[in-house]
Amino acid sequence: MTQDTKLGIAHIDVRTQARTDDGQFLFIYYTGVLKIDEAVAKVLTGAKDAKSTEFGDLHWFVAPIMETSDEKFKWVENTLFVAEGRLVVDEQGSAVEYQIFKVSN
Numbered sequence: 001m002t003q004d005t006k007l008g009i010a011h012i013d014v015r016t017q018a019r020t021d022d023g024q025f026l027f028i029y030y031t032g033v034l035k036i037d038e039a040v041a042k043v044l045t046g047a048k049d050a051k052s053t054e055f056g057d058l059h060w061f062v063a064p065i066m067e068t069s070d071e072k073f074k075w076v077e078n079t080l081f082v083a084e085g086r087l088v089v090d091e092q093g094s095a096v097e098y099q100i101f102k103v104s105n
Helices: 038-045 071-078
Strands: 002-004 009-019 025-035 060-067 081-090 093-102
Touching (some): 038 081
Antiparallel strands (some): 009 025, 025 060, 081 093
16 A cells, blocks of 8 residues: 555555355455545554444445466456445454445346
8 A cells, every 4th residue: 555645645556365165266456546534544553442434425436357277266257346445453463354236236
């Protein structure tokens, strides 16, 4: 993640893996933008009063691209997705959660 402090925007660039319920792996790459507001700043700095956010609270959008070797999930490689992010804060720390949408006509 890189930040443009003048605009208060973070540019997101993530590469990760996920495993499906039946044990197949997906490689996931996504880029996007996150507006750094007070709620985000508290989580990023580890403030004790940081709180979870809800979908729609933040300007946080990404475009995931997925790859897999499993024929059952090959359709994801030819599909456009967009996602909205939110922050999850609990006694164990903080995490991110995405609500992912398939774009179709």
